[in-house]
Amino acid sequence: MLYIDTTENTIHTCAFYFGLEEYLIKDFSHDQDVFLLWTVDPTVMIGRHQVTSVELDQEYVDTNHIQVVRRNSGGGAVYTDPGCFQFSFITKKKNHPDIFKTHVNHIINALHKVQINAEFTGRNDILVNGRKFSGNAEYIYKDKLVVHGTILFDSNMEHLIGALTPDKSKLTKHAISSVESRVINIGTITDLTKDELYQHLVQEIATESMPLRELDLDRIHQYEQKFHTDEWNYGKNPKFSFERTMKFDSGNYTVHIDVKHNHVQQLRITGDFFSLQNVREFEMAFRDVAFTRQAFVDVTKQHRVRLYFHGLKRGEFLELIFGKRTKKQKEKPDYLKVDLKDLNRQTKKIRALLEQHNLHTVCQEASCPNxxxxxxxxxxxxxxxxxxxxxxxxxxxxxxxxxxxxxxxxPNNILRAVKLMKLQHVVITSVTRDDLRGDYGSSHFVDVIKTIQQGAPDTTIEVLVPDFMGDYVSIKRVVDAKPDVINHNVETIERIYPGFRDRANYQRSLTLLKRVKEIDSSILTKSGIMLGIGETKEEVISLMKDLRAVGCDILTIGQYLQPSKNHREVDEYISLETFADYKDIGKQLGFQFVASGPMVRSSYEAHKQFKGESE
Known part of the structure; x- marks a missing residue:
């Protein structure tokens, strides 16, 4: 093992030593493995795939003059300072699974000889007496591998705690209440000084040495430069339309996805995991791919998950994106089967009437079975x-x-149909018209409402509106027309929005319902959701609470049915008992009316909902 002696080096920055590592893995040729042991000024080292702003307390870091540097390896954020050793091994990449542990064991075995009973545990930690003093990571470049880590000796614990934003899931897992109780400075359990331990590690691990000055320092400084840039250390973190974080045995993963027109525009995966190949290559493979489970499965057949993320399974990756897949009921239940021929016969006269007046019902356009x-x-x-x-x-x-x-x-054609059909309750909805940028179609809603109010004053009016892109003036315009009910469907839980609701936003929909009540509290508000697309019971109840928080009065809950093979697949057929449970929960939460059943649609039994009749 060749030891590169850096004791004469006067540069104490992670940027320099990461540049040195990069030089050794890219430009330096030697028959033996290489060993480095070094210390630096106070620094937070960010893992390659982490979002810097999430991992540290920037105000604390700035106040205490702590540097921030992103390393080439994966894993979690680490605090280091002059009281903490950093070690690096540069080795030829070998095709056996224990190469990482083999090099970490060089440190462990050396510590055993001075009665520090260190042990390797978890993915990458070294513990003594159940407390962590070393975290380790690795990265690959062509045929070489860097394994590097930390050794806490007498590090500043106040800075370690203050600089980092701890992952609460890790704290919970170890059943502890503070960072201090799970980490240790090994200087507290040995009589050796820091310098003595340094010399001991070098003597036990190295077989020969080379002074740093014999290397190409100019080339090292060239590699060093990227580690001084904000672009590298903080990166560009664009806003994404969907983010989800999960913890698996192989680490913490957060996926960030930007979806447009049901296709992935950008996909980024961050976390404290270890990567085996260039993760960016994996991320780019999903660009312009349909945001569906099957499309993602197809991509992972060509770009195998396990080749990029150490220890991550394909099923776990899909769960990270789409949630845990519940067991499907293969056959559509009998209660969801409708005789369409009989339905067409019964509605023939009404359809003829609608065609005569050039009118359209969502009942027909959306193939409603009711x-x-x-x-x-x-x-x-x-x-x-x-x-x-x-x-x-x-x-x-x-x-x-x-x-x-x-x-x-x-408006006049609809009024004629209302009179001819002798409608007691009429629901007016629309396609989404983002092209009508002046008012998104809200003025036309008002024209229809007022025409019916004037020509059929005994008919109650419900409007099912799009989100008007959140435009307050458009929302107020409809509210001021005073329909009896204003309905806006949130459709599903927030997690499923990307790729399911094109250009929609969960919070925007909630805000619309809230604004209706703020403008005119006398108007009933209503919303509807579909089940069977991968949501959990907890998520549905959370959605119901969100609706009640913005004053929503009426809720409809139905089964999602796939209109065609080109639409999203049904993930699960919900049981009648579950629908009944949601109805009871909704009533307990304070909804005035809850329609919950497999065939329920947004306007189903709208006349009952408005009158407050029992179901």
């Missing part, structure tokens, strides 16, 4: 602003494309 039941109760849902939506949600059967011009005769 059409005849609603029509028989003198309730119908009209879809205004055309039949083409500017968004392309993964669950919706309404056509997507460039919309046609707004039909100015539509």
């Amino acid at each position: 059409q005849m039941e609603c029509f028989s109760h003198k309730t119908a849902t009209f879809m205004i602003l055309g039949t083409r939506c500017t968004r392309n949600c993964a669950f919706c059967d309404v056509a997507q494309g460039r919309p046609l011009a707004v039909d100015k005769e539509e």
